[in-house]
Amino acid sequence: MHFQLEPKAQTKLIRCIKDSIYDVSIYDVVVDICDGSKWFGIELSAENKKQLLIPKGFAHGFMTLTADVEVQYKVDELYAPEHERVIAWNDPTIDIDWPMEVKPILSEKDKKAPMLSDVENNFVLEESKSTG
Numbered sequence: 001m002h003f004q005l006e007p008k009a010q011t012k013l014i015r016c017i018k019d020s021i022y023d024v025s026i027y028d029v030v031v032d033i034c035d036g037s038k039w040f041g042i043e044l045s046a047e048n049k050k051q052l053l054i055p056k057g058f059a060h061g062f063m064t065l066t067a068d069v070e071v072q073y074k075v076d077e078l079y080a081p082e083h084e085r086v087i088a089w090n091d092p093t094i095d096i097d098w099p100m101e102v103k104p105i106l107s108e109k110d111k112k113a114p115m116l117s118d119v120e121n122n123f124v125l126e127e128s129k130s131t132g
Helices: none
Strands: 002-004 012-018 026-032 039-044 051-054 058-064 070-075 084-086
Touching: 012 039, 012 058, 026 051, 039 051
Parallel strands: none
Antiparallel strands: 002 058, 002 084, 012 051, 012 070, 026 039, 026 058
């Protein structure tokens, strides 16, 4: 699960532009990094043409469900490695329900990812203000 700290935080638009003959190609997940108990997952494919808009303050990760998949990202801020943070895909406090039965293949960076509670985060949860 990846995100960038302010002032280089990114809004992302994600879609699957190429997949195999199967209906679903990737399972995309976003996590509210201010409240790690809130996450959302959606299946994306070239056939269903769904897109996912991920606002700043949310971590993002996905798993491919079929071979030969291409995913397209549009972002409003350039990649800034010094601002990037990573959260473990299997953090038990987030408890994402990934649709898999086998151990995932992860990058070295993702294998070493800490839990959300141990990751630097400069986003602030804004409380709703009542007018009364």
